[in-house]
Amino acid sequence: MSRTSSKAVPAAVSGASVLPEVQPPLQAAGGLSIAGVAEQAGVSVATVSRVLNGHENVRPATRDKVLAAIDASGYRVNELARNLRTAESRLLLTMVPDVGNPFYAEIVRGIDSVARQHGYFMLLCDTGADPGRERSYFDLLRRRRADGAICLDPATIQQALGEASHALPWVACCEFDPSVRVPYVGIDNYRAAGDAVRHLLARGHQRIGLINSDVDYLYARQRQQGYLDALTGAGITPDPAWRMNLNSLDYEAGASAAVTLTQHAHAPSAIFAVSDTLAIGVIHGLRSVGKRVPDDVAVVGFDDISLAAQIDPPLTTIAQPMRELGETAARLLLQRLANPLANVPGVLLPHRLVVRGSA
Amino acid sequence: MSRTSSKAVPAAVSGASVLPEVQPPLQAAGGLSIAGVAEQAGVSVATVSRVLNGHENVRPATRDKVLAAIDASGYRVNELARNLRTAESRLLLTMVPDVGNPFYAEIVRGIDSVARQHGYFMLLCDTGADPGRERSYFDLLRRRRADGAICLDPATIQQALGEASHALPWVACCEFDPSVRVPYVGIDNYRAAGDAVRHLLARGHQRIGLINSDVDYLYARQRQQGYLDALTGAGITPDPAWRMNLNSLDYEAGASAAVTLTQHAHAPSAIFAVSDTLAIGVIHGLRSVGKRVPDDVAVVGFDDISLAAQIDPPLTTIAQPMRELGETAARLLLQRLANPLANVPGVLLPHRLVVRGSA
DNA sequence: CTGAAAGCGCTAACAC
DNA sequence: GTGTTAGCGCTTTCAG
Numbered sequence: 071m072s073r074t075s076s077k078a079v080p081a082a083v084s085g086a087s088v089l090p091e092v093q094p095p096l097q098a099a100g101g102l103s104i105a106g107v108a109e110q111a112g113v114s115v116a117t118v119s120r121v122l123n124g125h126e127n128v129r130p131a132t133r134d135k136v137l138a139a140i141d142a143s144g145y146r147v148n149e150l151a152r153n154l155r156t157a158e159s160r161l162l163l164t165m166v167p168d169v170g171n172p173f174y175a176e177i178v179r180g181i182d183s184v185a186r187q188h189g190y191f192m193l194l195c196d197t198g199a200d201p202g203r204e205r206s207y208f209d210l211l212r213r214r215r216a217d218g219a220i221c222l223d224p225a226t227i228q229q230a231l232g233e234a235s236h237a238l239p240w241v242a243c244c245e246f247d248p249s250v251r252v253p254y255v256g257i258d259n260y261r262a263a264g265d266a267v268r269h270l271l272a273r274g275h276q277r278i279g280l281i282n283s284d285v286d287y288l289y290a291r292q293r294q295q296g297y298l299d300a301l302t303g304a305g306i307t308p309d310p311a312w313r314m315n316l317n318s319l320d321y322e323a324g325a326s327a328a329v330t331l332t333q334h335a336h337a338p339s340a341i342f343a344v345s346d347t348l349a350i351g352v353i354h355g356l357r358s359v360g361k362r363v364p365d366d367v368a369v370v371g372f373d374d375i376s377l378a379a380q381i382d383p384p385l386t387t388i389a390q391p392m393r394e395l396g397e398t399a400a401r402l403l404l405q406r407l408a409n410p411l412a413n414v415p416g417v418l419l420p421h422r423l424v425v426r427g428s429a
Numbered sequence: 430m431s432r433t434s435s436k437a438v439p440a441a442v443s444g445a446s447v448l449p450e451v452q453p454p455l456q457a458a459g460g461l462s463i464a465g466v467a468e469q470a471g472v473s474v475a476t477v478s479r480v481l482n483g484h485e486n487v488r489p490a491t492r493d494k495v496l497a498a499i500d501a502s503g504y505r506v507n508e509l510a511r512n513l514r515t516a517e518s519r520l521l522l523t524m525v526p527d528v529g530n531p532f533y534a535e536i537v538r539g540i541d542s543v544a545r546q547h548g549y550f551m552l553l554c555d556t557g558a559d560p561g562r563e564r565s566y567f568d569l570l571r572r573r574r575a576d577g578a579i580c581l582d583p584a585t586i587q588q589a590l591g592e593a594s595h596a597l598p599w600v601a602c603c604e605f606d607p608s609v610r611v612p613y614v615g616i617d618n619y620r621a622a623g624d625a626v627r628h629l630l631a632r633g634h635q636r637i638g639l640i641n642s643d644v645d646y647l648y649a650r651q652r653q654q655g656y657l658d659a660l661t662g663a664g665i666t667p668d669p670a671w672r673m674n675l676n677s678l679d680y681e682a683g684a685s686a687a688v689t690l691t692q693h694a695h696a697p698s699a700i701f702a703v704s705d706t707l708a709i710g711v712i713h714g715l716r717s718v719g720k721r722v723p724d725d726v727a728v729v730g731f732d733d734i735s736l737a738a739q740i741d742p743p744l745t746t747i748a749q750p751m752r753e754l755g756e757t758a759a760r761l762l763l764q765r766l767a768n769p770l771a772n773v774p775g776v777l778l779p780h781r782l783v784v785r786g787s788a
Numbered sequence: 789c790t791g792a793a794a795g796c797g798c799t800a801a802c803a804c
Numbered sequence: 805g806t807g808t809t810a811g812c813g814c815t816t817t818c819a820g
Contacts, residue, residue: 460813462812462813462814463813463814463815464813464814474813474814474815475815475816478814478815478816479815481814481815482815506813506814507812507813507814508814509812509813509814510812510813510814510815511813511814511815512814513812513813513814514813514814514815514816515814515815
């Protein structure tokens, strides 16, 4: 950890005029402490602290004096000091693999609202594709900068499960391994995928493609199994050539996968993509090679992001209860924080099939 | 601030089994301090601290002893304490109005990469529509929980500019008021909007609609003026009935605005929406009333989010240099942190028109 | 090269 | 009711 280099002044920006060599006092307009307020109010620091924390045993007149001093001085408590003392930061972290994926936005709102109700701040971390970064956020936890975390990133979760991070106060959301003792919330991916495939089956499709993410992830394996079993349950032998595994959920990834799939001799007449972003890319890719949706190829997505209803054709998809997923994850974490030794529950929330125009 | 209620155990979650009444010691598996490591290594805390911070003046043998003790104990530095001592948190905040809007995702990545290069963590805050929340994030700054902030939310920026937050270490991104002494980075909204409209004019459109956000925001006023001047510059008198102001950038908002616009007697033959999300909604709304894009109505968006190329028809739009916007914002903030008294530059980055199928 | 000791700003006993 | 004081875990002079 090279703190030296990291403190270097960043490269100049066009239009910037930095005074060279001059290093003014840090926090020039900064630090009035509780002691200063105490002095101004003519009381002790303890009394100021009491007022700050709403303790009852302060005479109203004294309280007013303190409040006035706080007001006049523009004093703000230094949470760093408070937190060091109380050994809690009141900060919760939420790790997402990609803030650009709208699927996470609504989950994050659910988390935020519950966190806020309980006096916590929720801050978002984008783990990106970077494996080093994944771990650094857990370090935030280890180093007490956050009280707890909710992880939505399957890659991070897999990695974290491997390490000895059981003791850390975090919960998994949308991806998990029940065999590991970390609280989690998600949906029944196996059944959900089956529901999607059975919908396609009911529409008369026999050759159904699967565009999946990485089977390193449990959710991907579960959805694949749901897909496979639904097919065989209908007397169809799944052709491996119908299946693709991607390491991205980007639109572009979906588009090119769809193109690949159509080049097959017995190309699927329907495609089930495990994410709406993928499915939207699939529709685009299909269109780019002259296929019409749903007439030539039907498409089913997964998640039901708000965009799903807006595109042409509107996307048939599996809806996840995103808001509730987030709220539940937050509650699980809060429970764990309140009672670190309690049993860790696993919660499964209901999904549902939303039929629109694409399949 | 009722810390009392906020500490309450959250409502039970289905499947949860919480042991009642039992309050185990907090941080059971938690706190080994620097003193513990010092003891195990048989050195003083000062020496451990030196090793931790990579100071040179430690004999290799001593260093190894300390490192071994750290390793054996699984010790992690308590950043709270370190930060209290050094009076910095090494945390940067980025406030966005809506994490669900993909426009912000790439900007956020730009910020994150620069922050990371300089040894800072970047954490994201969703200000949402909630005005109370807006301010609470600035409080994070005031209370020293973060060293600096980058604000992407026009509403927050407007409000912050009004208050006496000039002294706080933050910069504005994509929305600003040059008359206020806060560093900012953005694009030339006036010219960009003009470019969009001139493209439509060149395509032969005379009746051009504008779907804008709230004109309380400077960027919205600038884009409106660009739109207006481009029209009058072409000898066209803008009809106020062609203009709509929305307080949301959601797809749905764009869709219903488009429907409204088409109901006008002399309905526009082209629509310029100030956000791609809005434009995507517009296309959907148009289609819902049987209008074809671009044959019946042409549509131009703004931002060039990755989705813009994926929809049908692909969206013609004004591209903002999102990654650079974020990187520049981060650099401005870092400069300001390094030199709080230096001049605050304003930076304008180039935009460009991307012509696709929708107009 | 290493140790002792002084705080950073705050909370919480414990006195009065 | 209010004040005094002892730390929270760390970094950093200042001695040696």
